[in-house]
Amino acid sequence: MLSLSNVPTNAQVLEPSCGEGIFLESLQQRGFDQITAFEVDPRLARSFDDVQYSSFVSADIGQKFDLIIGNPPYIGWKKLPSYLKEELKENELWQTHCNNLCDYLFIFILKSVELLKPGGELIFICPEYWMNTTHSQSLRNYLITQGYFECFYHFSETPIFEQANISTVIFKYIKGNASNLPPISITKYTSRQALNAQTLDALHRSDAKIPGLEQFNISQFKPDQKWLLVRPVILQGLQRFAEACQTTIGAVCDIAHGLVSGLEKAFRLPEDLPLNTLERQHLLSVVKGKDLEQFRSTKMTPYIFLNEVATEDNLKQGFPNFYQHLQTHKAALEKRYQYNRTIPYWHWVFLRSFQRFSQPQPRIFAPVKERITHKNYVRFAAISAGLYPTQDVIALFPKPTTQESLWYILAFLNSPIVFEWYQYHGIVKGGVVEFSEKPLSSIPFRAIDWQNAQEVALHEQITQASQALVKEANAQMQEAINQAFGQLLDEL
Ligand SMILES: C[S@@+](CC[C@H](N)C(=O)[O-])C[C@H]1O[C@@H](n2cnc3c(N)ncnc32)[C@H](O)[C@@H]1O
Incomplete structure (x- = not known):
């Protein structure tokens, strides 16, 4: 994931939910030395100087970042412990864009975008469902107004998280406007094999030919829509189908x-x-x-x-x-x-x-x-x-x-x-x-x-x-x- 970033090693970097510090370790190995990190669970503390063991959600962070990277938590509202719910009720971003059907993940995306410098990069690995559920529309619209996407890696069957059957995405998002918005590069990987270094390397190369791998470009997303990582030709075909039908099952x-x-x-x-x-x-x-x-x-x-x-x-x-x-x-x-x-x-x-x-x-x-x-x-x-x-x-x-x-x-x-x-x-x-x-x-x-x-x-x-x-x-x-x-x- 770090290799998706283009920032130099003197960049200001944030990891909002660092766990035991897998990303911090890679960042340090690559020479990054201006790192800020949060982790709410002090039991996960390891020997990293940069970690603040408090909640990212209510932290008053007086600076902006060139790169925000990580694997944010994803927990449905119902399953959130009450102290985290209370914290969200106080949070303006959450109040503006989310409701009780939303996932804790959303606040990590929203607040991270707020904390990016213009041109700053957000690189997250997370479940995919916020891209197409109705109650995440406000989050999606917010993302479009604040910047654009460079790429998505989509894993629909590859076991990545412990929780089985979850489709996962890695995305890179840039804050700000580009004069000519580039297409979003999509890499889909449908193998059920666990990811290894060789496959990850191949996913990164656009000429890679490995089974279960599909690469194509799509246009930047539009407001008030689901975000589908699907070849444009398929979407056009389905559009024609809907038009030919004229009515609905309902x-x-x-x-x-x-x-x-x-x-x-x-x-x-x-x-x-x-x-x-x-x-x-x-x-x-x-x-x-x-x-x-x-x-x-x-x-x-x-x-x-x-x-x-x-x-x-x-x-x-x-x-x-x-x-x-x-x-x-x-x-x-x-x-x-x-x-x-x-x-x-x-x-x-x-x-x-x-x-x-x-x-x-x-x-x-x-x-x-x-x-x-x-x-x-x-x-x-x-x-x-x-x-x-x-x-x-x-x-x-x-x-x-x-x-x-x-x-x-x-x-x-x-x-x-x-x-x-x-x-x-x-x-x-x-x-x-x-x-x-x-x-x-x-x-x-x-x-x-x-x-x-x-x-x-x-x-x-x-x-x-x-x-x-x-x-x-x-x-x-x-x-x-x-x-x-x-x-x-x-x-x-
Ligand atoms: C999916 S894990 C990822 C951990 C780490 N980034 C990694 O890849 O190993 C999410 C982490 O977010 C932490 N977390 C949950 N709520 C948080 C909060 N409000 N602030 C900071 N960290 C939080 C959890 O304790 C957990 O360690």
Whole structure:
């Protein structure tokens, strides 16, 4: 990281959260001798003269720096110890640009930029998520107004931090305005191998040819946008796709979240539990996220469902086997989050769209979280009426006004272009796509022009192929769907 810097060794350097001093050691070895460093945890003290063992966040630092470098802490607000929260509440930069959804990391970036001299360099290694979450927009806009980026190194699968599954970036940012803003040089490294000196050296050379390495330039970032480290040609393609679609999934589907039991293991029906007739009538057929495939699901899991049972006496008398089974979980059930009510221990805690799920229409299920590091699709499946989701699953119901068939919508959601779209425009954290209502609704949707006979025929063709795929996998049908969408998206 130090080799990214262009400052001379007599530069004023700051390390705002130096830990045991890995960066300080390299700086000293290279001859830097004007170093200031902070570390809040005195237990990490080593033999460095330049470290102040106090918080960087509230430190009154009466000078500016040529280079600020480091690996700042990253902790979600909820997990911050209260004394650090108090400190942030007093901090003007935090108050201006952040809220309780922001990460502690943000204040290290904001304050560091404030402390740079004009032309000064900020080089940080940190998680990537502040580049595309909504609540970091103010931080991103601030960065654009104060300077520009020279380069990003992006590691999406390479183990770097102890916390697994975290995408990491190293960036170099320059404070101030350049008359002609240069492009940002992007280096992406997707190998799952740990980084070694040889690879790091290769990453640095623009002619390097190592597997998993990709290098390209992008323009400087714009305000009010997510910052995507993606080749411009891909973004342009996705832009054309969104324009060809004209509407969104949110306009044609209602989206519903799965039901929350509050204690999975208490309500999942044990295989060997004997059941009386009444008990057999109080089972809910659930399709779990893990049992979804593309187009279909193969497995149903029975759950105990007693939300209509009002009293413990009714439970004991009518459902003796369930009663017995639930006793083993009673203590944990009573500790569940109560949603501002008192919930009997034999009830599920939050039914959300239960009425909707009880209606006799088929629906589409998708997992709420989908790891996409080793596959190039998300699993959207057609599910028959009578099957319910738990909170690991999100569901879509075509609106009553929607003319396109559920199977057409299903095939569209499973198509490669849609996958590419939400890979870049959806919420992806550490290689995991997250589907909540908003990102799902904002997926572009190619509606059919019902006045156009050719489009109507393609809709029919896709519907039939999709129905076949719901029954069983079939490469030919899949190819037919891809071709039909190819025609629809290339403008008829
Ligand atoms: C991700 S570690 C990086 C340590 C070091 N830069 C390295 O690369 O080994 C973040 C460090 O920030 C320190 N830290 C957390 N809050 C701080 C604060 N308010 N001021 C200074 N250091 C802080 C933590 O104690 C931890 O040592």
